[in-house]
Amino acid sequence: MSRPRSDGPDPLxxxxxxxxxxxxxxxLDSPTQPALGVVGxxxxxxxxxxxxxxxxxxxxxxxxAAVPGSLVPQRSADPNGVTQYYADNPDLxxxxxxxxxxxxxxxxxxxxxxILLFISLIGCVIxxxxxxxxxxxxxxxxxxxxxxxxxxxxxxxxxxxxSADAAARTAVELAARxxxxxxxxxxxxxxRGAFSVSxxxxxxxxxxxxxxxxxxxxxxxxxxxxxxxxxxGQRVIVEGTTFVNALTDYSSFNPGRFVGEDQLTxxxxxxxxxxxxxxxPGTEAAGQAGDFAANVTVSYPDGTSQSGQVRVxxxxxxxxxxxxLLGNGYAPTITIRDADxxxxxxxxxxxxPQDSNMTSLGVVxxxxxxxxxxGMIGFLYPTMQELETGAFTSVYPDLVYPVxxxxxxxxxxxxxxxxxxxxYTLDPEGMEQxxxxxxxxxxxxxxxxxxxxxxxxxxxxxFEDESPPGAQxxxxxxxxxxxxxxxxxxxGPWVLLFAILATVGLLLALFIPRRRLWVKARADGDDIxxxxxxxxxxxxxxxxxxxADLHRRHEAALIxxxxxxxxxxxx
Amino acid sequence: MSDELSLDSVSLLxxxxxxxxxxxxxxxxxxxxxxxxDAAVQAQDARAQRALAGVGARGGADTVAGGQDAPAxxxxxxxxxxxxxxxxxxxxxxxxxxxxxTVTRGIAAERVPWSNMYEFALTGTLLIVAVYLGxxxxxxxxxxxxxxxxxxxxxxxxxxxxxxxxxxxxxxxxSIWLIIHVFVASLATAFxxxxxxxxxxxxLQARRERKVAAAARASADGATKTxxxxxxxxxxxxxxxxxxxxxxxxxxxxxxxxxxAGSIWANDAWGRYWGFDTKExxxxxxxxxxxxxxxxxxxxxxxxxxxxxxxIVGFTAVIFNFTIVNMFFNGLHAxxxxx
Ligand code: HEM
Numbered sequence: 001m002s003r004p005r006s007d008g009p010d011p012l013x014x015x016x017x018x019x020x021x022x023x024x025x026x027x028l029d030s031p032t033q034p035a036l037g038v039v040g041x042x043x044x045x046x047x048x049x050x051x052x053x054x055x056x057x058x059x060x061x062x063x064x065a066a067v068p069g070s071l072v073p074q075r076s077a078d079p080n081g082v083t084q085y086y087a088d089n090p091d092l093x094x095x096x097x098x099x100x101x102x103x104x105x106x107x108x109x110x111x112x113x114x115i116l117l118f119i120s121l122i123g124c125v126i127x128x129x130x131x132x133x134x135x136x137x138x139x140x141x142x143x144x145x146x147x148x149x150x151x152x153x154x155x156x157x158x159x160x161x162x163s164a165d166a167a168a169r170t171a172v173e174l175a176a177r178x179x180x181x182x183x184x185x186x187x188x189x190x191x192r193g194a195f196s197v198s199x200x201x202x203x204x205x206x207x208x209x210x211x212x213x214x215x216x217x218x219x220x221x222x223x224x225x226x227x228x229x230x231x232x233g234q235r236v237i238v239e240g241t242t243f244v245n246a247l248t249d250y251s252s253f254n255p256g257r258f259v260g261e262d263q264l265t266x267x268x269x270x271x272x273x274x275x276x277x278x279x280x281p282g283t284e285a286a287g288q289a290g291d292f293a294a295n296v297t298v299s300y301p302d303g304t305s306q307s308g309q310v311r312v313x314x315x316x317x318x319x320x321x322x323x324x325l326l327g328n329g330y331a332p333t334i335t336i337r338d339a340d341x342x343x344x345x346x347x348x349x350x351x352x353p354q355d356s357n358m359t360s361l362g363v364v365x366x367x368x369x370x371x372x373x374x375g376m377i378g379f380l381y382p383t384m385q386e387l388e389t390g391a392f393t394s395v396y397p398d399l400v401y402p403v404x405x406x407x408x409x410x411x412x413x414x415x416x417x418x419x420x421x422x423x424y425t426l427d428p429e430g431m432e433q434x435x436x437x438x439x440x441x442x443x444x445x446x447x448x449x450x451x452x453x454x455x456x457x458x459x460x461x462x463f464e465d466e467s468p469p470g471a472q473x474x475x476x477x478x479x480x481x482x483x484x485x486x487x488x489x490x491x492g493p494w495v496l497l498f499a500i501l502a503t504v505g506l507l508l509a510l511f512i513p514r515r516r517l518w519v520k521a522r523a524d525g526d527d528i529x530x531x532x533x534x535x536x537x538x539x540x541x542x543x544x545x546x547x548a549d550l551h552r553r554h555e556a557a558l559i560x561x562x563x564x565x566x567x568x569x570x571x
Numbered sequence: 572m573s574d575e576l577s578l579d580s581v582s583l584l585x586x587x588x589x590x591x592x593x594x595x596x597x598x599x600x601x602x603x604x605x606x607x608x609d610a611a612v613q614a615q616d617a618r619a620q621r622a623l624a625g626v627g628a629r630g631g632a633d634t635v636a637g638g639q640d641a642p643a644x645x646x647x648x649x650x651x652x653x654x655x656x657x658x659x660x661x662x663x664x665x666x667x668x669x670x671x672x673t674v675t676r677g678i679a680a681e682r683v684p685w686s687n688m689y690e691f692a693l694t695g696t697l698l699i700v701a702v703y704l705g706x707x708x709x710x711x712x713x714x715x716x717x718x719x720x721x722x723x724x725x726x727x728x729x730x731x732x733x734x735x736x737x738x739x740x741x742x743x744x745x746s747i748w749l750i751i752h753v754f755v756a757s758l759a760t761a762f763x764x765x766x767x768x769x770x771x772x773x774x775l776q777a778r779r780e781r782k783v784a785a786a787a788r789a790s791a792d793g794a795t796k797t798x799x800x801x802x803x804x805x806x807x808x809x810x811x812x813x814x815x816x817x818x819x820x821x822x823x824x825x826x827x828x829x830x831x832a833g834s835i836w837a838n839d840a841w842g843r844y845w846g847f848d849t850k851e852x853x854x855x856x857x858x859x860x861x862x863x864x865x866x867x868x869x870x871x872x873x874x875x876x877x878x879x880x881x882x883i884v885g886f887t888a889v890i891f892n893f894t895i896v897n898m899f900f901n902g903l904h905a906x907x908x909x910x
Contacts, residue, residue, distance in 0.1 A: 016871045052870040056863055060881075063859040070852040070900060077846050081901065105847050223845075232842070285738035292742055312742035313839045324842040487842050495844065499831045506827060510820045510865075539868075541817060 010537060011206040011514075012131035014052045014124060019538065049116070050123035058117040065113055069104035072096060076103065118220060125213045132206050140187045140200040143518050147533040152547045154532045156555060157524070160562060162569070164523030168195050170565070171528060171558050175519035178554060184517065196520040201513075205538065208508025215505055218498035226491010231255040238331040238348045238481040242270040245321070245486065259488075265319040268299045272307070274328055274480040278398050287357060287397050294325055294482040310484065320488060327483040329353045330360050330380050332404055332448075333464035336370075339457060344369030348466075350481040351380045352424055358382045358397040363426045364406070365413055370458050373413045375426045376444075378406040380478070399474045404463045406444040407436035408455060448477035513540040517550060530555070578679035579737055585672035586693065590728045592665035593700075593720045599658035600716035606654055607714075608800035655713040659704075662720060666700045669727070673697050680737040685753045686744050688897055692730025695757040695893070696723045702761040710814065714805050718768040748836035756829040760889055762822030763861075767886035769815035770879040775799065777808035777876055812875065816868055819882055823861045830858055849900040853892040860885040 013019065036044065048054055073081025082102050086093040100107030147153055160167040172195040176186045184199035233250040235243050243249045245267050275293040279285050292311060298318050299305040308316045315322040329351055336345035344366060351362030364376040383396035384403035392405065411431030415421050434455040436443035444452045449465035465477045514537040521528050532554070534547040673693050677684035685694040703719045706712055740749075779798045805811075833854060838844040845851060864885055867878035 013869075018869050018871050018874050052866065053872070056866045056870050056873065059859055059863040059866060063856045063863065066852055066856050066859070069847055070849040070896070073901070074847060077848055078901070279739060284736045288739060288741070290739060290742050290745075313746045313836075315839065315842065322842065326842075485842050489838075489843075492838065492844055496831075496835070499834075503824075503827055503831065506824060510824065539813070539816065541813060 011135070011209075012128045014050060014055075015047070016052045046123065049120050055117070055120050055124065058113060058120060061113050062117060065110050066104070068101055072101045072104075074102060074104060076105070114220075118217060121213055122217060125210060125217075128206075129210050129214075132203075132210060135206070136203055140185055140198040140516065143189045143196040143198045143520060144533075147518055147520060147531045150533045150535055152534040152544050154547060154551045156530050156551070157527050158530060158555065158558060158562075159527050161526065162562075162566065164526055164528050165193065167558075167562060168193075168521035168523050168528045170561060171195070171521040171530060171554075172197050172519060174557050174561060175521075175550075175554050178550070178557065179517060179519075194520060194522040196518060199517045199519075200515070201517075202515055202537065204508045205512040205514040206509075208505040208510075208512065210505070212502050212505030212509055215498045215502035219495055219502065222491045222494035222498055226489065226494060228256040228258040229488075229490035231259045231488050233486045234326065234483065235486070236350050236481050236483045237269070237271045238350060239271050239273050239479045241348075242268050244268045245319075250486075256490075265321070266301050267319055269318070269323070269484070270297045270299070271295075271482055272297055274482050276328065276480075278396070281396065289356075289397055292325060292328060294328075294484070296323075310482070315487075322487045322489070324485040324487065325482060326485045327353075329481055329483075330358065330382065330399075331479045331481040332362070332378075332380055333466055333479060334364055334404075335462040335464055336364075336366055336374075336454070336459060337462075338369055338459040341459075342369070344459070348479045348481075349378075350424075351378065355394070356397065357394040359394040361424075363424055365415070365423075365426065367413055367415060372410040372458075374454070374458065375409045375411075375413055375428065375431060376406045377409075377426055377428075378404055380404050382478075399476070399478055402448055402474050402478055404444075404446045404448075406446075406461070408434040408444065410434055410456070410458075448474055510539075513542060513546075514538050515540050515543055515546065517547065519550070519554065530558075578675050582672045582675040582679060583731070583734060585668050585675065586727065586731055589665045589668035589672060590724055590731070592661055592668060593724045593727070596658045596661035596665055597717055597720040597724055599654050599661055600713070600720060603652060603654035603658055604714070604717055604799075604801045606652075607804040611800040611803035614803070652713065655716060658716045658720070659707065659713060662700065662704060662716065665720075666697075666704060669693075669697050669700060676737075682740060683750050683754075685757065686740055686749060687735055688733045689730055689735055691753070691757070691893065691897075692726055692733065694754070695760055696727045696730070698757045699723055699726075699761040699764050702758070703765060706765065712765070712769075712814075714772070714801070715765065715768045718771070719764070722764060722768075743840045746836060746839065748832055748839070752829060752832040752836055755825050755832065759822045759825035759829055760893070762818045762825065763886050763889050766815045766818035766822060766882050769811050769818065770882035770886075772802075772805065773808050773811035773815060773879045774876060774883075776802050776805060776811055777879075779803070780808055808875070812879065815879070815882055816865075819861060819864060819885075823858075823865065826854075826858055826861065830854055849896060850892070853888065853896050857885060857888045857892060860888055 073085055075082050085102075096102065100109070104110055144150070148155065158167075158171075169190075172188065172190070176188060176197040176199075179186050179197065179199040182201075184201040185203075186197050186199045189196045189198055231254060233253040235250050237243050245264050247253055247261050247264065272295045275291065275295065276289050277291045279288045279290075281287070294310040295307065296310060296316070297305055297307045298316075300319070308318070310316045310323050310325045312325055315324045317323075330353075331348040331350045333348045334345065335343060338344050345364070349362050349364055351360035353360050358380075360380040360382075362378050362380065364374075364378060366374040366376075379392070381392050381394040381401075381403045382398060383394055383400040384392050385395045385401075387393055392403065409426070409428045409431040413421075413431075414427065421427075433439050435441045441455055444454075444461060446452055446461070446463035448463055448467070451460050451462040453459075454461055465474075466479050467474070467477045471477075516535045516537065518531070518533045520531040520533075523529075530551075532547050532551045534543045534550075536543045673684050676690065676693060680686075680690075684690045699719065700723055703712070703715070775798060779802045782798065806814075833851070834844040837846070837848075837851070860881065864878055864881035867873035867881050870878075
């Protein structure tokens with residue numbers, strides 16, 4: 001189907017758009033032959049960059065470039081995975097690292113693709129927006145001389161029995177009114193015995209397209225800028241203890257570029273208790289944990305306080321921050337006394353869960369108060385069972401038969417020189433092992449409430465029973481900890497806003513048909529000849545039906561109107 | 572464990588019944604395509620005979636309804652396509668069993684039946700069939716029936732291998748977004764599946780049309796091979812393309828929504844809306860591929876065959892995301908229910 005030249009308010013598209021009038025990409029392929037000069041070349045390159053074909057290629061490149069990040073662990077999402085990858089593939093890993101394969105989404109090549117894409121996008125959207133702003137004010141274009149050339153065209157003949165010229169005028173008036181009511185913008189083009197109305201609708205299609213593309217830019221900017229004002233911090237907190245929202249109180253803190261230290265509101269969070277439920281033994285998925293909830297009290301600097309709950313999927317909002325629950329575990333309370341019975345260590349030590357039955361691993365460090373520095377590597381088995389090999393394991397995550405075992409090391413803990421050491425690991429290098437392993441001395445093994453002698457007569461160690469008075473069994477004998485993550489996300493709401501805008505734009509751009517309709521009437525003897533025609537501007541599967549519909553409605557209305565006229569003309 | 576039939580085993584029984592019925596539907600649809608081939612051959616013979624004997628001199632064409640020289644697509648409504656009807660009836664029957672299976676699984680689990688791999692397969696294929704059957708009210712897409720039922724037999728049959736007992740949801744899944752996000756993603760998949768089938772046929776049809784045109788130029792004799800015969804009874808490549816496009820854009824809208832809903836959920840569950848987790852990466856890749864497809868449709872030189880390839884690549888990525896990524900890629904989305 002040949003289309004009329006874009007005389008009217010057609011959307012402006014890149015030259016290689018499938019509906020574009022430019023003959024076969026001529027302007028694209030040849031940098032307008034003779035001596036171009038620098039400006040000419042630049043213009044040509046800009047044309048290339050903002051063409052549909054470039055946008056398409058860049059989109060496909062973006063899709064391909066995103067894939068490696070799902071095949072190789074990424075530092076941002078899975079730093080331990082990267083370490084593991086290095087261990088597993090010592091030869092390959094450095095090569096991949098040079099190619100930024102562990103940081104795909106911040107890599108130069110990935111960035112280059114999306115930056116080019118967005119430059120192309122902006123270069124494409126701005127002129128189209130200008131053009132569309134004008135088109136919104138333009139009138140529908142002149143009725144083509146030969147409507148019959150259009151694919152969707154209906155011609156009928158209606159006898160009038162009176163003045164055909166007047167009837168033709170009436171017919172077009174009726175059509176104009178009908179189309180206007182149906183949401184078309186209409187313009188009359190009457191001339192030399194032929195009356196016509198030209199109607200256009202679907203300007204929202206182009207508006208939607210522009211809103212969609214512009215919102216993508218919005219999303220990108222919101223993500224980019226928002227990241228600068230965002231911070232996240234992690235903190236492990238044991239039941240009954242409190243942490244303050246201050247830099248010094250976090251175990252790790254990642255501020256965005258524009259976040260100042262003084263921006264943290266100094267509220268305090270106390271973990272009152274931590275709830276969890278387990279599928280009882282004998283059921284499907286026995287031992288599966290769920291319904292985690294950290295019950296907290298938040299105290300504000302002005303002295304007010306409020307209680308709240310942090311659950312999975314339900315972060316707690318505090319002073320513009322969101323508090324998330326990341327993990328949980330047991331924190332056995334351990335007391336160590338020297339040979340004289342003086343307490344040198346007393347703390348609830350968070351042990352990190354190692355499996356789904358909460359076998360937990362923790363480290364106790366006693367730097368002062370004993371003849372030598374002591375380090376202990378301990379395992380907590382909430383429900384201990386002895387394997388045939390003699391090794392222990394936990395068979396259920398709740399505290400049914402809790403046992404704590406500890407191996408003791410003496411020597412230099414390596415913390416005096418100020419080197420930061422993780423509280424969760426002990427490097428026994430250079431220390432003397434006193435229990436377990438090949439020492440011939442049994443590991444320390446304790447039930448809640450029990451004490452044992454430390455080797456070498458250093459003193460005693462107690463695994464405190466934290467059960468409240470009247471408690472039965474071991475159920476509450478060990479405290480729990482929650483690991484919380486505190487976030488401030490400045491960009492998030494904006495990203496969401498632009499994403500919603502983009503979706504709305506997309507709906508308009510994809511489902512609003514943009515079309516022109518024409519109704520033309522001319523007198524032919526006593527009859528009028530009516531023509532109905534439609535032209536799609538872009539994808540429009542219902543055009544034919546729309547033309548047929550218009551014809552049916554209009555012809556009926558016209559015949560009724562002519563009847564009326566005749567009736568009132570009769571004496 | 573009780574001896575009586577648990578609700579979930581009833582569900583599984585219904586699934587197997589549905590798979591069997593879908594397999595029969597597939598056979599019926601395949602026979603339909605073969606019959607269409609016959610019809611096409613006979614039409615061709617009839618034309619040849621008429622050409623020999625002089626136009627209209629023989630009545631040899633009445634075995635083929637509407638066997639005039641009308642273009643293939645115009646003849647489509649004329650044959651009664653008994654086997655296609657049988658295929659559709661069987662698909663409806665299979666669908667009812669399938670629906671029953673899904674509902675009983677949901678009742679047995681006391682939650683929406685789409686929260687592990689087995690259930691994704693169950694509900695996802697149910698939606699594919701539902702969208703296909705719903706479409707039949709508007710367009711006669713029965714020529715896609717063999718593809719649709721074949722796909723469903725594979726996915727649903729394969730899905731039963733992943734069957735797991737009903738267990739309580741893990742905490743991160745206890746969210747309204749499970750209901751919305753996963754459902755809409757499955758719905759998008761259903762539309763993409765139909766678009767994919769149409770795009771494949773579009774490619775075959777385009778190849779046939781090229782060969783027919785070439786043969787017509789080379790000689791008046793229609794004896795050259797032009798690919799599977801049933802194609803002659805199907806709509807033109809152009810028609811296939813715009814149909815495929817219509818399904819793909821509906822799928823694309825749903826996918827866009829899936830992406831956004833997933834981000835909102837990720838923000839609730841993990842404290843960040845986007846982190847390039849493997850599953851997030853693939854959702855994004857698919858979204859970009861289909862955006863590329865839509866662009867290609869509007870790009871000179873890409874409309875037609877090349878854009879159809881993008882639709883095919885897009886759906887391949889969808890299936891890859893659903894199967895391989897779920898089962899073998901590490902990530903936070905560890906909800907396949909398989910260990
Ligand atoms: C981030 C990159 C981009 C994405 C995700 C994207 C996505 C889309 C989508 C989904 C559509 C279909 C909706 C509609 O018709 O409005 C579309 C249409 C369109 N895009 Fe883009 N686009 C991108 C970049 C570009 C660029 C760089 C250009 C300019 C060269 C461009 C020009 C167009 C045009 C002209 C249409 C209308 C096509 C038609 O007439 O149907 N887009 N785009």
